[in-house]
Amino acid sequence: MHKLYIVLVRWIDVPVDPPVVDGILGGYGDWVRFNAFTWFLWTDTPPGEINTALVSKLGQASSIVIASLETRAAVGWAPPWIWNWLNDRMLKQLGGA
Numbered sequence: 001m002h003k004l005y006i007v008l009v010r011w012i013d014v015p016v017d018p019p020v021v022d023g024i025l026g027g028y029g030d031w032v033r034f035n036a037f038t039w040f041l042w043t044d045t046p047p048g049e050i051n052t053a054l055v056s057k058l059g060q061a062s063s064i065v066i067a068s069l070e071t072r073a074a075v076g077w078a079p080p081w082i083w084n085w086l087n088d089r090m091l092k093q094l095g096g097a
Helices: 018-026 047-058 080-093
Strands: 003-010 030-035 038-043 063-068
Touching: 003 018, 003 047, 003 080, 018 030, 018 038, 018 047, 030 080, 038 080, 047 063
Parallel strands: none
Antiparallel strands: 003 038, 003 063, 030 038
16 A cells, blocks of 8 residues: 655765655655655655665665655645645545545
C-alpha cells in the first residue's frame, strides 16, 4: 500500500545537489521536491530501503529523515501545484480515492 512520506536531507560531507536525491527517489515512486532539503514521496517501498539508497550516495555524515505523513489536513503557503499534489495523495492515503 502506498504511503506519503516527507524526506529531509541535511547535506554535510557532500555538496548540496538535489538532483542526486531526485534520481534516487525516482526509482521508488512519485515525488515532488519542495526545496533543496525537502521532498514529498508517494511510495509503497519501506522507508528503510529508501534510507539505505540515500546513504549510499550521500554518505553517513549527512542527516536523512524519512517520516510518514498521516495527516488529515495540512496548512501553509505553497504554490497551488504543491497543494494539488499533496491533497491528491493525502486523500488516496485516507481511502478517499
